[in-house]
Amino acid sequence: MSYRNDPIIKIAKSVEKKTKIKTYPKVIEDIISSIKATGNFWQVVRISQRPIPVVAETVRILEKEKLIQIYDGEIKTTEEFGELFKRIPKFQFDFTCSECDGRGINIKTIGIYDEFAEIRKKAPKPVQEYDQGNITPESTIGRISLMRIRGDVAGKKIIVLGDDDLVGIALGLTRMPDEVLVLDIDKRLIDFTNDIAKERNLPVHAEVFDLREPLPKKLKAKFDVFVTDPPEAKKPFVIFIQKGIWTLKGEGCSGYIGMTLIDSSVPKWAELQSIILKSGGAITDIIRDFNKYDIWDYHQNTVAWKLAPAKSPADSIWYTSAIVRIEIVRKANVKNEKLKLKQMYVDIESTTT
Amino acid sequence: MSYRNDPIIKIAKSVEKKTKIKTYPKVIEDIISSIKATGNFWQVVRISQRPIPVVAETVRILEKEKLIQIYDGEIKTTEEFGELFKRIPKFQFDFTCSECDGRGINIKTIGIYDEFAEIRKKAPKPVQEYDQGNITPESTIGRISLMRIRGDVAGKKIIVLGDDDLVGIALGLTRMPDEVLVLDIDKRLIDFTNDIAKERNLPVHAEVFDLREPLPKKLKAKFDVFVTDPPEAKKPFVIFIQKGIWTLKGEGCSGYIGMTLIDSSVPKWAELQSIILKSGGAITDIIRDFNKYDIWDYHQNTVAWKLAPAKSPADSIWYTSAIVRIEIVRKANVKNEKLKLKQMYVDIESTTT
Numbered sequence: 001m002s003y004r005n006d007p008i009i010k011i012a013k014s015v016e017k018k019t020k021i022k023t024y025p026k027v028i029e030d031i032i033s034s035i036k037a038t039g040n041f042w043q044v045v046r047i048s049q050r051p052i053p054v055v056a057e058t059v060r061i062l063e064k065e066k067l068i069q070i071y072d073g074e075i076k077t078t079e080e081f082g083e084l085f086k087r088i089p090k091f092q093f094d095f096t097c098s099e100c101d102g103r104g105i106n107i108k109t110i111g112i113y114d115e116f117a118e119i120r121k122k123a124p125k126p127v128q129e130y131d132q133g134n135i136t137p138e139s140t141i142g143r144i145s146l147m148r149i150r151g152d153v154a155g156k157k158i159i160v161l162g163d164d165d166l167v168g169i170a171l172g173l174t175r176m177p178d179e180v181l182v183l184d185i186d187k188r189l190i191d192f193t194n195d196i197a198k199e200r201n202l203p204v205h206a207e208v209f210d211l212r213e214p215l216p217k218k219l220k221a222k223f224d225v226f227v228t229d230p231p232e233a234k235k236p237f238v239i240f241i242q243k244g245i246w247t248l249k250g251e252g253c254s255g256y257i258g259m260t261l262i263d264s265s266v267p268k269w270a271e272l273q274s275i276i277l278k279s280g281g282a283i284t285d286i287i288r289d290f291n292k293y294d295i296w297d298y299h300q301n302t303v304a305w306k307l308a309p310a311k312s313p314a315d316s317i318w319y320t321s322a323i324v325r326i327e328i329v330r331k332a333n334v335k336n337e338k339l340k341l342k343q344m345y346v347d348i349e350s351t352t353t
Numbered sequence: 354m355s356y357r358n359d360p361i362i363k364i365a366k367s368v369e370k371k372t373k374i375k376t377y378p379k380v381i382e383d384i385i386s387s388i389k390a391t392g393n394f395w396q397v398v399r400i401s402q403r404p405i406p407v408v409a410e411t412v413r414i415l416e417k418e419k420l421i422q423i424y425d426g427e428i429k430t431t432e433e434f435g436e437l438f439k440r441i442p443k444f445q446f447d448f449t450c451s452e453c454d455g456r457g458i459n460i461k462t463i464g465i466y467d468e469f470a471e472i473r474k475k476a477p478k479p480v481q482e483y484d485q486g487n488i489t490p491e492s493t494i495g496r497i498s499l500m501r502i503r504g505d506v507a508g509k510k511i512i513v514l515g516d517d518d519l520v521g522i523a524l525g526l527t528r529m530p531d532e533v534l535v536l537d538i539d540k541r542l543i544d545f546t547n548d549i550a551k552e553r554n555l556p557v558h559a560e561v562f563d564l565r566e567p568l569p570k571k572l573k574a575k576f577d578v579f580v581t582d583p584p585e586a587k588k589p590f591v592i593f594i595q596k597g598i599w600t601l602k603g604e605g606c607s608g609y610i611g612m613t614l615i616d617s618s619v620p621k622w623a624e625l626q627s628i629i630l631k632s633g634g635a636i637t638d639i640i641r642d643f644n645k646y647d648i649w650d651y652h653q654n655t656v657a658w659k660l661a662p663a664k665s666p667a668d669s670i671w672y673t674s675a676i677v678r679i680e681i682v683r684k685a686n687v688k689n690e691k692l693k694l695k696q697m698y699v700d701i702e703s704t705t706t
Contacts, residue, residue, distance in 0.1 A: 022682070026605025030504050089507040089529065095462045095498055099452035104640070109448045145448055151383050154442040176442065252379025261637075267682040270635035277630070282623035284614075286639040287457070329375070329620040 007084060008032075011061050019053045020348055022267040029088055031058045035081075036090035039074040041310040042318035047091045049261040049288070049320075052351045056307040063309065073312030102289050107141045110148060112173040116141060119196055120166055124188035128298035131231070132164040132186070133319065133352075135258075135291040142290060143227075143256065143323055144170045150284075150325060152225045152254050153177055159219070159247050160184075161211055161228040161240065168193055172202030181223075182206035183215075212339040215243055220336070223247045229258035229291075229321070233347030234268070235339070238275050242334040245279050253328045255281065258291050260321040263350040280332030285325040293319040303351040319352065360437060361385075364414050372406045373701055375620040382441055384411045388434075389443035392427040394663040395671035400444045402614040402641070402673075405704045409660040416662065426665030455642050460494045463501060465526040469494060472549055473519055477541035481651035484584070485517040485539070486672065486705075488611075492644040496580075496609065496676055497523045499638070503678060505578045505607050506530055512572070512600050513537075514564055514581040514593065521546055525555030534576075535559035536568075565692040568596055573689070576600045582611035582644075582674070586700030587621070588692070591628050595687040598632050606681045608634065611644050613674040616703040633685030638678040646672040656704040672705065 008025045016023040027050050034047035045055050059075065062068045067081040096102040107113055117137045126132035135143075144167065147153050154176040160168045161183055168182035180203060182193050193206035209215075226247055230240035244255050259269070276283060295314050299305060361378045369376040380403050387400035398408050412428065415421045420434040449455040460466055470490045479485035488496075497520065500506050507529040513521045514536055521535035533556060535546050546559035562568075579600055583593035597608050614622065629636060648667050652658055 022604075024603075024605035026504070026607075026680075033504055087508040089501075089504070091502075091504075092462065095459055095502045097450060097453035097457050097459050100450035100457060102457040104450050104453060104455040104457040106448055106450050109445065148442075149444075149448045151379070151386055151442070151444075155440040250377075251375075252377035252382075254379075266635045266637060266680050269637070270630055270682045273626070273636055274630050277623055277627050282619045283626055283636060283639060284619060284622070285641055286636060288638055327379075327619050329623045 011058060014061055015054055015057045018057050019051075021051055021054050021265050023054055027054060028058055031055055032085050032088050033091045035059075035062075035068065035075055035077060036085075036088070037092070039076060040312050040315065040318075041073075041075065041308050042312075042314035043316075044075070045262055046318040046320060051265050051349045052262060052304045053307055053348065054265070056309055060309045070310045073310050075310050096289075101138065101292070103142045103146075103287060105142050105145045105149070107138055107145055110141060110145050110174060112170065113137070113141050116166070116170050116173055119169060123166060123192055124186070126164060126296050126298075127186075128301060130164075130186050133293045133296045135165045135293050136317070139291040140165045140167055140170050143167065144174065146285070146287070146323060146325070147171075147225070147227075147256060148174070148176070150254065152256075156224040157181075157222060158225045158227065159223045159244075161226060161244055163189060163193070163206075164229075166193070167227050168204050168206060169196050169202070172197055172204035173200070175203070177203055180204040181219075183209040183211060185210045211240070211243070214336045214338050215247065219247050221247070221249050224249060224253050225255070227256045232260060232263045232268075232272075232350050234271060237272055239335075239337050239339045241276060242279055243336055245281065245328065245332070245334045246336045248328055250331065251328050254284075255326045255328075257324045257326065258321045259324050260319075261288075262319060262321075263347075263352055265349055268349060276326055278332065279334050280328050280330045281326035282329045283324060284327050286322055288322045289320045290323040291321040292317045293321075307351060364411060367414055368407055368410045371410050372404075374404055374407050374618050376407055380407060381411055384408055385438050385441050386444045388412075388415075388421065388428055388430060389438075389441070390445070392429060393665050393668070393671075394426075394428065394661050395665075395667035396669075397428070398615055399671040399673060404618050404702045405615060405657045406660055406701065407618070409662055413662045423663045426663050428663050449642075454491065454645070456495045456499075456640060458495050458498045458502070460491055460498055463494060463498050463527060465523065466490070466494050469519070469523050469526055472522060476519055476545055477539070479517055479649050479651075480539075481654060483517075483539050486646045486649045488518045488644040488646050489670070493518045493520055493523050495643060496520065497527065499640070499676060499678070500524075500578070500609060501527070501529075503607065503637075505609075509577040510534075510575060511578045511580065512576045512597075514579060514597055516542060516546070516559075517582075519546070520580050521557050521559060522549050522555065525550055525557035526553070528555070530556055533557040534572075536562040536564060538563045564593070564596070567689045567691050568600065572600050574600070574602050577602060577606050578608070580609045585613060585616045585621075585625075585703050587624060590625055592688075592690050592692045594629060595632055596689055598634065598681065598685070598687045599689045601681055603684060604681050607637075608679045608681075610677045610679065611674045612677050613672075614641075615672060615674075616705055618702055621702060629679055631685065632687050633681050633683045634679035635682045636677060637680050639675055641675045642673045643676040644674040645670045646674075660704060
């Protein structure tokens with residue numbers, strides 16, 4: 001007997017119909033596997049790594065079918081749930097290396113962790129207006145350590161397109177890049193970055209810039225590396241990635257992109273990956289669950305919160321993203337386009353903004 | 354001053370001309386960074402993760418230009434090398450998490466490591482005739498642990514297309530899959546796998562099969578997961594991957610593919626990734642340096658060995674590959690094709706076979 005028996009197929013079809021997000025039986029299996037491991041809705045999202053609307057609708061159906069119950073915002077499974085899904089394994093966190101939290105990287109080696117963590121405490125807090133969320137300092141240092149391992153820090157010109165996470169400061173603290181340019185719409189972050197850079201004499205410069213606008217012409221083909229956490233609606237993703245590539249000198253240059261499976265489905269990833277390849281890149285790394293986001297203040301004002309059928313607050317880290325490294329392997333015609341406001345966050349799969 | 358100054362650009366152009374493999378300055382930088390960390394040619398290959406012919410030609414040019422010298426098969430850098438490339442950082446192994454060897458996975462959790470390692474000691478040794486090389490038992494257990502994390506083991510039907518590494522037995526030892534089918538051309542491996550499976554009552558069955566042939570029709574759309582380490586010449590890669598996908602039931606099914614940057618360049622990866630996407634897959638994970646190969650007996654008979662300008666033997670693990678997970682997101686027209694013998698291992702970038 002396979003899992004692909006009636007109940008799971010049926011749930012998958014209902015969820016797809018309701019959410020309009022492609023949902024195959026494996027998606028439902030992963031959600032069930034996660035519910036076996038935790039009763040907190042946000043942790044189910046984190047573990048299953050499936051889009052929030054899909055997880056929410058699945059939970060809603062399971063509740064309607066009396067396979068789970070929701071008490072005080074927590075999901076409780078019934079005996080029938082256990083019986084029906086007995087061959088779906090419970091997700092186990094203990095498969096992840098506890099030493100490096102699954103990143104595979106020793107973040108102490110680069111030698112700036114303590115200094116960075118101190119600076120970060122003083123940084124402006126994330127606000128919903130700019131779709132901000134902070135990754136943990138471990139995640140930021142993990143990211144620049146990966147960049148260092150791949151030879152993308154020392155002697156390089158690096159552009160950071162949007163920098164809630166102080167990647168620019170962290171890169172500067174290594175004292176290795178030739179130049180780091182940070183662009184962000186949030187004047188608080190820009191001032192903070194420039195103050196720290198001046199105070200510590202870091203090779204970092206930050207400018208207020210609305211990344212929806214085309215980049216200044218002087219930035220074309222000037223950098224070796226870009227770093228960005230693009231919005232994940234398809235059109236904004238394309239525009240962000242192509243702008244990043246547009247700033248690069250050419251072949252052998254690289255980009256570091258945060259990508260989630262919480263605001264995107266795997267089928268959407270296929271489309272986004274296809275865009276990366278068409279834009280002249282190869283994907284050299286995809287490390288899942290790499291960037292871990294602190295719980296943010298405006299969480300309860302998001303679409304995600306409204307969708308959640310089980311309203312227990314997120315009491316520990318639940319929003320994570322993958323780090324994706326691309327390397328430019330050929331010239332491609334990439335655009336430096338304006339992103340219209342209405343395109344920015346409108347996507348059925350993106351709900352945390 | 355950037356690294357992209359004359360000497361590196363010049364070397365890149367010469368290497369590309371000689372090897373016919375696309376080589377941009379970043380490739381040379383990575384090789385120089387590796388030479389700073391080790392004098393052993395094979396370790397330079399391992400660290401730089403660039404194709405052997407490219408590394409070999411780069412070393413040859415550096416020697417000709419008197420930037421390095423080769424004593425007793427070991428690479429020694431000159432003062433001029435240090436001066437000319439002073440801003441290229443030395444690669445540091447200590448950025449890798451020593452606990453999990455960079456995989457991000459706790460391989461003890463699955464609970465079969467010791468049993469598997471014992472069995473593996475009795476397995477037939479790799480032979481050149483079949484292009485075999487063994488990954489370490491840690492790598493095999495790492496791979497099936499990743500499969501377990503992604504929900505691709507329990508209750509699944511799994512096909513292993515070529516199995517030097519006893520992935521089939523390891524999967525069987527978890528007692529979780531519904532069925533594991535191993536196909537391999539090597540009767541020694543097939544008999545060994547069937548003997549172990551029978552002796553321990555594992556849900557594993559193995560058959561002698563030449564994977565260059567089209568697969569038997571009865572295997573079409575029968576499996577949830579495939580595992581393979583395809584040859585990396587382009588045509589054979591396409592044929593292997595498409596055969597793998599051809600055995601899968603459809604959307605939500607997955608494939609685990611070993612891919613190297615030692616027998617492939619990053620530009621070739623872009624082409625292979627494009628094939629994956631066109632075949633209906635999304636790439637959900639690329640974890641580099643995941644599979645670590647034991648040094649193999651026939652190494653000195655390979656093209657790679659002949660190419661090596663510095664003939665020190667490989668004294669520790671140097672050949673590594675990435676694990677790539679794909680998830681099927683849409684139906685695509687994949688073929689179950691015959692691979693002609695002459696296509697099998699003929700590719701300028703593939704030299705270790």
